[in-house]
Amino acid sequence: MARMCVFCLSDAVEIGGEHIWDAWLNDALPEMLYRAVERPTLDSPAIEYDANRFKMKLPVVCRACNNEWMSALSLKIKDRFSRSMLDGEPFSLGTKDGVILAAFVFMKAALMNQSLPGAFFTRDARERFRTDLILPPFVQCWFTAYEGAARMHTRSQSHIFSPNPGTRLYGLQFFCFNYIVGKLALQLLAVRWKNIPGARSALIMLDAPKNWNLAAPRFWPDPGIFVSWPPPECVGDNMIELFVQRFGAFPY
Ligand SMILES: [Zn+2]
Numbered sequence: 001m002a003r004m005c006v007f008c009l010s011d012a013v014e015i016g017g018e019h020i021w022d023a024w025l026n027d028a029l030p031e032m033l034y035r036a037v038e039r040p041t042l043d044s045p046a047i048e049y050d051a052n053r054f055k056m057k058l059p060v061v062c063r064a065c066n067n068e069w070m071s072a073l074s075l076k077i078k079d080r081f082s083r084s085m086l087d088g089e090p091f092s093l094g095t096k097d098g099v100i101l102a103a104f105v106f107m108k109a110a111l112m113n114q115s116l117p118g119a120f121f122t123r124d125a126r127e128r129f130r131t132d133l134i135l136p137p138f139v140q141c142w143f144t145a146y147e148g149a150a151r152m153h154t155r156s157q158s159h160i161f162s163p164n165p166g167t168r169l170y171g172l173q174f175f176c177f178n179y180i181v182g183k184l185a186l187q188l189l190a191v192r193w194k195n196i197p198g199a200r201s202a203l204i205m206l207d208a209p210k211n212w213n214l215a216a217p218r219f220w221p222d223p224g225i226f227v228s229w230p231p232p233e234c235v236g237d238n239m240i241e242l243f244v245q246r247f248g249a250f251p252y
Helices: 024-028 063-067 069-087 095-115 123-132 240-244
Strands: 034-038 047-051 091-093 140-147 154-161 172-181 184-193 218-220 227-229
Touching: 024 069, 063 069, 069 091, 069 095, 069 184, 091 095, 095 123, 095 140, 095 154, 095 172, 095 184, 095 218, 172 240, 184 240
Parallel strands: none
Antiparallel strands: 034 047, 091 227, 140 184, 140 218, 154 172, 172 184
16 A cells, blocks of 8 residues: 655655755765765664765655645755855844744654654644644754764754653653754754653753753744854764754753
C-alpha cells in the first residue's frame, strides 16, 4: 500500500520526492567535493562521504504538495536567505520573513520526522500547515551562524527526548530538529503529551540554556522585534555539536 503524503491525504510518490537539501544549492555552488554528514538521529552512526551534488530525496510527499506550495516556500527561502547560507551575508529578520523561515524549518522537520518511529506532529497539524502555513502552537525556532572550517556543510538531525519520572516536566515529550545549510543553522523545538496515565504536565515552551542567548536568538514565535543574523556570537566546529544537542542535556 502506498504511503500517505506527510501533508495531505494523497499517496506519496514512490521514488523521488522532496529534496532534503533544496536543488538550487546544486546550481549555486561551484562543482567541487563537499563533505556531507548524514545522521538521522542522535543514536544512529554518522555517515560521512564526499559528494558533489545534493541529491538526497525523501519519497514522503505527493507530487502536488512537492511541486506547488513546498516548491513555492523553498523558492522564497532561496530568494531571501541563499546568500546568507552560502556567504554569510547579514540579514534582519522581521515578522514577514520570520514566518517564512519558521515555516521552512517546520516543513523540513515534519519531513525528516519520518526517519523516527511515529509522526511527532498530528495529521491535523500537518494538514493545517499545508493549507495556510500556520505552525502548531508550542513550536519554537532559533538560529545561529555556523563558522565551520569546511566551505560548505549541511546537516539534518532530529531527536526526541522525554523528562524523567519524578521531574517537573514528566509526561511531556520534546522533538528537537536541527537543519544546517552552509552558515545558517536552524533549530526547532516542539512539545507534546506522552501518553502516560496520571502524568499530564501543562504543555510549555522550554527555555533555551541561557549561555546560548547571544549565539542563538529565538525568532519563532514572532519576538515582535527585528532579529539580526549573524548574532553577536558565532558557532564554530568545536561548538556545533553542543548546539545541536543543547536541549537533550538539560537536567529536567
Ligand atoms: Zn500532499
